[in-house]
């Protein structure tokens with residue numbers, strides 16, 4: 785009932801305005817608006833209300849936009865990362881991406897929550913052998929631990945020749961399993977490094 789009263793009141797006010805200001809009322813009709821604004825096809829200013837004209841893109845006040853690639857899967861959809869005050873405020877599809885042309889699936893469209901989630905892990909976690917809890921490691925210490933293990937296991941499982949003395953020159957002690965966040969350049973470097981180390985078990989989730 786309240787809505788009916790509101791509509792009736794609105795129509796009454798418009799009718800009263802038309803009686804008092806017939807010329808401006810006529811010029812406000814769609815066809816005169818198209819003629820006076822030059823918007824002959826009625827797809828521009830002639831069909832936008834003051835409210836619409838006052839509307840801005842919700843990310844218009846971003847300081848800058850960075851280009852990136854969705855971190856989730858091997859499709860590699862392009863993303864635009866909107867930044868304000870050095871903080872990521874939104875991530876949307878990149879219209880210029882030849883792969884996705886502005887589209888993101890629901891997972892990629894929720895990438896902003898990956899960046900800003902309060903549960904995001906930002907420290908190196910390590911659980912020692914037989915340990916029951918995770919502990920924080922300094923990143924440099926973690927890198928050193930990984931390097932030590934690579935060298936040790938490469939050496940321990942090195943195969944110079946097979947049973948018939950044919951050359952192998954490989955190690956079965958280390959392997960590489962890449963994830964979706966790796967791009968072509970990173971995968972290229974990983975492949976070179978592990979092949980140079982003698983590893984033959986090298987896999988990745990390659991991007992297009």
Ligand code: SF4
Pocket residue numbers: 854855856857858859860861884887888889890891892893
């Ligand atoms: S937006 Fe979806 S389909 Fe595209 S890369 Fe991300 S997860 Fe894959």
